[in-house]
Amino acid sequence: MLPQVLLSLFIISSTVLLFVLLNKLYLKIGNPFLLPILTVTCITVAVLLIFNIPYETYMEGGQWLSKMLGPAVVALAFPLYNQRDIIFKYKYSIIISIIVAMLAGLISVVAFLLLFGSSKAFIYTSLPKSLTTPVAMQVSDLIGGIPPLTVVLVMVAGFTGAILGPVLFKVFKIDTAISRGVAMGSASHGVGLTKLKEYSEEDLSIGSLSMGLSAVVGAFIIPLISFYFI
Amino acid sequence: MDIIRTIAQIGIIILFYLVGEYIVSITGIIIPGSIVGLVLLWLSLYFKILNVKFIQKGASFMLAFLTLFFIPSTVAVINYPELLTVSGGLLILAVIISTILALVITGKVSRIIEEKEKQKKEGEHVTASSAKSIYHK
Structure with a gap:
């Protein structure tokens, strides 16, 4: 019993330490490729593979961190409350655009996966791709997707926005704070937001609001769609 | 004193999470319980049932560590x-x-x-x- 407790404590403390250090590095440099979700995950996976440690052993400690995910999602109500003035200022353009983004993302990804002949499990896994990671994982779990694969796809959606977003905005003349913010926040969540910082403060606050709202809207719409249409 | 306050505020947030999970379990609606908790907390703040002072320290602390909490599940990509x-x-x-x-x-x-x-x-x-x-x- 005691060795197991010690093992759990060791896993928890080393994960926390790794996260704190790499998060500091990311905050200092600000490159989206240094996001702790990428760096910490890659290092942990590498360590497990090199020392031949099964994932289940790692989860002896990891499960305690995972238990805090649900309450942390609830805490997102705090920034959404702080942004309530922006919600009411731009209510029509933001709400309509978020729903448009959700439908465009869902319909196109399902269409492509059906075309490619992908399995149902993969389709469920892909549906929450545009939501912020913690919500995407919980939605994926709920509808029968594979949460860790959903996280990979969430990252792909985020980096697509962060890398191609500025080019697309230029080509298609998406040239205001509202349109850029809503598009990035609702299609490419937090990773995309790292790029919005380079435009203006207003871009960023509309982006983070759109990210939060589309997570809530998606958590209601995606389970409905997956149960009744697929 | 600040630490005790932060821990108590995290307790309040966990309470909203548990209420959200409970509502999902009794009604059978297909939404994550955490989102129900989020909506309830937002409404409580908006209608001044709960003053934002009672959660802001706890919420900021949890959001600073948000990524940490999903790393163990992300590592499952190994499987x-x-x-x-x-x-x-x-x-x-x-x-x-x-x-x-x-x-x-x-x-x-x-x-x-x-x-x-x-x-x-x-x-x-x-x-x-x-x-x-x-x-x-």
Whole structure:
């Protein structure tokens, strides 16, 4: 019993330490490729593979961190409350655009996966791709997707926005704070937001609001769609 | 003292989470319990049932560590080598194309709504000023 407790404590403390250090590095440099979700995950996976440690052993400690995910999602109500003035200022353009983004993302990804002949499990896994990671994982779990694969796809959606977003905005003349913010926040969540910082403060606050709202809207719409249409 | 306050505030947030999970379990609705908790907390703050002072320290603390809490689940990717196969590659390709479409369509739609609203406001402005000029005559 005691060795197991010690093992759990060791896993928890080393994960926390790794996260704190790499998060500091990311905050200092600000490159989206240094996001702790990428760096910490890659290092942990590498360590497990090199020392031949099964994932289940790692989860002896990891499960305690995972238990805090649900309450942390609830805490997102705090920034959404702080942004309530922006919600009411731009209510029509933001709400309509978020729903448009959700439908465009869902319909196109399902269409492509059906075309490619992908399995149902993969389709469920892909549906929450545009939501912020913690919500995407919980939605994926709920509808029968594979949460860790959903996280990979969430990252792909985020980096697509962060890398191609500025080019697309230029080509298609998406040239205001509202349109850029809503598009990035609702299609490419937090990773995309790292790029919005380079435009203006207003871009960023509309982006983070759109990210939060589309997570809530998606958590209601995606389970409905997956149960009744697929 | 600050630490005790932060821990107590995290306790309040966990309470909202548990209420959310409870509501989902008794009603059978298909939404994550955490989202129900989020909506309840937002409404409580908005209708001043709960002062934001009672959660802001706890919430900021939890959000600072948000990424840490999902890393263990992300590491599970180790159990899914099929991501490196052709069907995994197609899955990633579908997500890239779909994200590009969502970005462009959303940006364009939002731009058009914004333009319409601006025209409407300018229209109102014009009628207001012409009304004024009539009044002056």
